[in-house]
Amino acid sequence: MRLNENTLLLGKKVVLVPYTAEHVPRYHEWMRSEELRRLTASEPLTLEQEHSMQRSWREDADKCTFIVLDAEKWQARPSTTEESCMAGDVNLFLTDLGDPSLGEIEVMIAEPGCRRRGFGTEAVLMMMSYGVTKLGLTKFEAKIGQGNEPSIRMFQKLHFEQVAVSSVFQEVTLRLTVNEHERQWLLEQTSHVEERCYGDGSPQSQ
Numbered sequence: 001m002r003l004n005e006n007t008l009l010l011g012k013k014v015v016l017v018p019y020t021a022e023h024v025p026r027y028h029e030w031m032r033s034e035e036l037r038r039l040t041a042s043e044p045l046t047l048e049q050e051h052s053m054q055r056s057w058r059e060d061a062d063k064c065t066f067i068v069l070d071a072e073k074w075q076a077r078p079s080t081t082e083e084s085c086m087a088g089d090v091n092l093f094l095t096d097l098g099d100p101s102l103g104e105i106e107v108m109i110a111e112p113g114c115r116r117r118g119f120g121t122e123a124v125l126m127m128m129s130y131g132v133t134k135l136g137l138t139k140f141e142a143k144i145g146q147g148n149e150p151s152i153r154m155f156q157k158l159h160f161e162q163v164a165v166s167s168v169f170q171e172v173t174l175r176l177t178v179n180e181h182e183r184q185w186l187l188e189q190t191s192h193v194e195e196r197c198y199g200d201g202s203p204q205s206q
Contacts, residue, residue, distance in 0.1 A: 001057075001064040003134065008198040009066070011190075013122045015074045016066035016130075017082070017198055019089065023067050024054050026086050030110040039148055040108055057091075064092040064135065068107075068123045070114055087114035090123040092131050102139040103131050107151075121154055128158075129190040132178055142174045159185075 009016040019027075028050045030036055037044060045053065057065045069085040077085075088109040096102045105127060109120045131137040142160060144151045152172060156162075159182060160174035178186065 001061060002059070004064055004066065004130070005058065006198050008196040009126050009130065010194040010196060011071060011122050011126055012192060013071050013117065014087065014119050014126070015069040015071050015085075016090065016123065016126055017069060019054055019057055019065045019067050021051065021054060022083060023086060024050050026083050027054075027067075027089070027110075030088075030108075033110075036108065036110055039145060039151075040106070062094040064094070064103075064127075064131070066090050066123075066127065068109065068119060070111075070119070087111045087119055088123070090127045092127060092135070092137075094135070094137075099139070101137055102141065103135065103137045104141045104143065105131075106142065116150075120151070121158070124154070124158060125186065125189050126193055128176075128178075129186055129193065132183060132186060138178045140176045140178070143169075143171050144174065146170045146172055 005018050007018065025047070028045070028047050031042060031045065031050070036042070057063045066089065067086060068088040068090055069082065070087050073080055073085040074082070088107065088111065090107045091105070093104040094100065095104065105124060107120045107124050109115050128140060131140070140160070142155045144155070146165070147170070152174070155174050158176070160176045162172055163175045164173040166173070176182065
C-alpha cells in the first residue's frame with residue numbers, strides 16, 4: 001500500500017516504518033525459521049521471491065504493512081543501522097470486497113530478544129489506530145493458530161472476542177468491532193504515538 005510509504009509511527013517501545021527493500025534480507029533470515037513459518041502459516045521463499053513479495057505489498061492497495069523496530073535501538077541511531085533494529089512486522093489485509101470497513105490484522109515479533117516485552121501489543125494498537133483514522137476501518141479480525149496461546153491471549157486483552165474455530169486450518173478467528181467507546185479507548189491507548197515523515201524523521205502535517 002502506497003498510502004503509508006512515507007509514514008513513520010513512533011511509539012514508546014516500537015517504531016513502525018514502511019517495508020522497504022532494505023529490510024528484505026533480515027526478513028528473509030527470519031522466515032528461514034520453521035517455527036515462525038508454522039506460526040504464520042507461511043511457505044519458505046527464496047530471497048528473490050521475498051523481494052518480489054515486498055514489492056507486491058508496497059503496490060497492492062489491499063495490504064498495509066509496517067516493519068516493527070525496537071524503539072530503544074532506533075533512538076540510538078546513527079550508531080546503529082535500521083536493519084539491526086528490526087523486531088518483526090504488523091499487517092492489515094483489506095480483502096473483504098463486500099465490507100471495506102473490515103481489516104484482517106496480524107503481527108509477528110520475530111526477534112527472540114524482543115518477545116514478551118510488549119512490542120506486539122503496542123504494534124497492534126498502533127496499527128489499529130492507523131486503520132481507524134487513516135483507512136476508515138471499524139472492524140478487525142485476527143486469525144491465529146490454535147496452538148499460539150500467547151497471541152490469542154494478547155488479542156483478547158485488546159478486547160477481541162473469539163467468533164470461530166476452524167479444525168481444518170487449526171486456527172481461531174477473533175474479532176473486534178470498533179464502536180465509539182472502543183474508538184475512544186483505542187485513541188487513548190495510542191495518544192503518545194507521533195507520526196513522522198519516513199526518511200527524514202520530521203513530524204508530518206495532519
